Each structure stands twice: as C-alpha cells, then as structure tokens.
Amino acid sequence: MSAAEQGNLGHISDAEAATVVYAPGLDPELEARVLSHVASCADCGRRLEALRIADRSIGELLSSLDVPAPGTSAAALMRTARTPRRQIFVTSRRHAAAAVIAFMVVAAAAAAAIPASPLHRFVVRALSGEKGAAAAIRSRGSAVT
Amino acid sequence: MKIHSRDEGAANKRPPDFEEAFCSLFDQQFASLFRYLQRLTGDADLAEDLAQEVFVRLYQRGSLPDDTRGWMGAVANNLLRDDKRTAKRRLRLLEKRRDMLDPADPSIAADEKVLAAEKRTAVREALEKLSERDRRMLLLRHEGYSYREIAHALGMNETSVGTLLLRATTAFQAAYGETGS
Numbered sequence: 001m002s003a004a005e006q007g008n009l010g011h012i013s014d015a016e017a018a019t020v021v022y023a024p025g026l027d028p029e030l031e032a033r034v035l036s037h038v039a040s041c042a043d044c045g046r047r048l049e050a051l052r053i054a055d056r057s058i059g060e061l062l063s064s065l066d067v068p069a070p071g072t073s074a075a076a077l078m079r080t081a082r083t084p085r086r087q088i089f090v091t092s093r094r095h096a097a098a099a100v101i102a103f104m105v106v107a108a109a110a111a112a113a114i115p116a117s118p119l120h121r122f123v124v125r126a127l128s129g130e131k132g133a134a135a136a137i138r139s140r141g142s143a144v145t
Numbered sequence: 146m147k148i149h150s151r152d153e154g155a156a157n158k159r160p161p162d163f164e165e166a167f168c169s170l171f172d173q174q175f176a177s178l179f180r181y182l183q184r185l186t187g188d189a190d191l192a193e194d195l196a197q198e199v200f201v202r203l204y205q206r207g208s209l210p211d212d213t214r215g216w217m218g219a220v221a222n223n224l225l226r227d228d229k230r231t232a233k234r235r236l237r238l239l240e241k242r243r244d245m246l247d248p249a250d251p252s253i254a255a256d257e258k259v260l261a262a263e264k265r266t267a268v269r270e271a272l273e274k275l276s277e278r279d280r281r282m283l284l285l286r287h288e289g290y291s292y293r294e295i296a297h298a299l300g301m302n303e304t305s306v307g308t309l310l311l312r313a314t315t316a317f318q319a320a321y322g323e324t325g326s
Contacts, residue, residue: 014307014308015307015308015311017311018307018308018310019292019307022286022292022307022310022311023291023292023307026291026292051311051314054314054318055314058287058314058317058318059287061268061271061321062184062268062283062284062287064264064265064268065183065265065268065269066183066184067183067189069175069176069179070179070189072175072193072196072197074167074168074171074172074175074200077171077197077200077201077204078164080197081201081204081205
C-alpha cells in the first residue's frame with residue numbers, strides 16, 4: 001500500500017492542514033497526499049477551505065491596523081551604525097565624574113577659606129594642634145638635657 | 146543599548162559586498178519588520194525605533210545571518226522584551242519623515258472613519274486576548290515568515306509551528322468573534 005493510500009484512510013491532522021495552508025510548497029509529498037484525500041472527503045475539504053478563509057480574513061483584519069512605514073533610508077541607518085555609541089557613552093561618563101570631583105575640590109577649598117565655616121575652624125584646630133604637640137615635644141626634650 | 150565587542154570586531158571584517166546586500170535587505174524587509182512591530186505594539190514610534198535598532202545591529206554584525214528574517218525577528222522580539230522590562234525608550238535614531246494618514250482627510254466619509262476605527266479597536270482587542278506567543282506567531286505568519294523563520298524568531302521547535310499556528314488562528318477568531326461582532 002502506498003503512502004498516499006495510507007493517508008487516504010484517515011482524516012487529515014491539524015499539523016497537515018496547517019502545513020498545506022500556512023506553508024505551501026514546504027512538503028510537496030504531504031500536500032499531494034492531503035489534496036488527494038480532500039478530493040474524496042467532504043469533511044476535510046470543508047475544514048481545509050474554512051482554514052484558508054480564516055487565514056485570508058485574519059490577514060485582512062490585521063492590515064486594518066497598518067500605518068505607512070517611516071521614510072528611513074539604509075544610508076542613514078548605516079551612518080548611525082558606524083557611530084561608536086558605547087565609546088561616546090563611556091567618555092561622557094568619565095567627563096561627568098571628573099567634573100563632579102573638580103566641583104567637590106573647589107567647594108571644599110572655598111569652605112576652608114571662609115573664617116566662620118566649620119571646615120575652616122577644623123583646619124585651624126588641626127594645624128594648631130600639630131604645632132602645640134611639636135612645641136611640647138621640643139620642651140620635653142630640652143628639660144631632659 | 147550596548148554594542149557587543151564581538152560585533153565591533155566582526156564589523157571591521159565586513160565583506161566587500163556587505164553594504165550592497167544590507168541595502169537590498171533593508172529595502173525588502175524594513176517595511177515588513179516595522180509593520181510586524183507596529184501591529185504587535187500598537188505604537189508606530191516604538192516600532193520604528195525597534196526596526197531601526199534591528200538593522201543597526203545587523204549592520205554592526207558585519208555579515209548576514211543564514212536565516213536573516215528569523216534572526217531579525219528574534220532580535221526584534223528581544224529588543225521589545227527589553228523595552229518592556231526597562232520601560233525606557235531610546236532616543237530617536239534619525240529624523241523621521243512620516244506621512245501619517247490625515248484623520249481630517251475629507252475624501253473619507255465620517256461614518257467610514259468611525260467604522261474603520263471600530264474595526265481597528267476590535268482587532269487590537271482580539272490580539273490583546275491572545276497569549277504573547279500566539280500573537281507573535283500570527284503576526285509573523287501574516288508577514289510571510291516561514292515555519293523555520295517563525296521557529297527561529299520565537300525560539301521554538303519548527304515541527305510544532307503548524308499546530309500552534311492553527312490554535313492561534315482559532316483563538317484569534319474566537320476573540321474577534323467576542324469583540325468584533
């Protein structure tokens with residue numbers, strides 16, 4: 001018994017019907033077998049036709065959603081693609097970090113220069129503390145000798 | 146969006162006829178990819194951004210993949226997933242020139258416009274009722290993608306595409322029957 005005769009014994013499966021409707025030409029042998037069966041089976045014929053109609057109908061419905069495609073050109077996209085975006089991004093991040101650090105240094109120096117600021121007092125205290133400690137060491141040294 | 150160093154390396158070794166092939170592919174496929182993404186998202190600006198990004202990545206890849214449409218579909222779906230996850234929109238790549246349908250077009254009668262708008266809403270709602278996979282399958286199928294390309298684009302087994310497509314068709318019909326009739 002040939003494959004076509006065997007196929008004629010049962011109704012066509014979902015996968016077979018789908019392949020005939022959605023992927024014509026993908027499997028010519030299967031297609032021939034299905035069409036041969038459909039010629040002698042009204043149920044499968046109706047089912048296949050309903051599937052074709054549904055497919056066309058959905059295609060038409062989906063096309064109602066369409067808007068015109070944008071007027072982008074391949075040349076413009078190639079220019080965009082040639083731009084090393086990651087490098088630009090990294091460079092700009094480095095510049096931003098350097099700017100933040102520079103701003104903080106300037107702000108700290110300015111705060112230290114204002115006599116009434118806590119930072120200025122802290123610096124003065126730290127410096128006078130160092131001088132005081134050095135003087136104490138010197139005076140201790142002279143007392144020993 | 147990141148450019149992989151592998152792609153940068155590949156871009157330096159582009160075959161001499163690559164740009165010609167790229168332009169030809171762009172002419173053949175850009176509108177189709179845009180249409181797929183626009184139908185999928187309902188957002189023409191987002192669809193345009195994503196379609197452009199897919200082609201930028203293809204160019205930076207430096208060679209055409211074996212299954213070019215499947216590859217583009219997969220990249221587009223990944224980009225869309227990333228876009229949804231981060232809820233960010235990348236800046237426009239290029240100046241756009243879109244000749245949108247004029248809603249005040251006097252050649253279209255008011256009642257026709259209302260009917261068309263109702264139909265669009267019903268189709269959109271029917272699509273929304275489908276699972277993400279069914280929606281994508283159906284839209285790719287109606288862009289003429291083959292079983293192999295659909296399988297590649299959606300990361301599924303090629304042998305199950307037909308049956309799943311049939312189910313997606315039935316599900317869409319049922320959903321449209323609920324909203325469209």
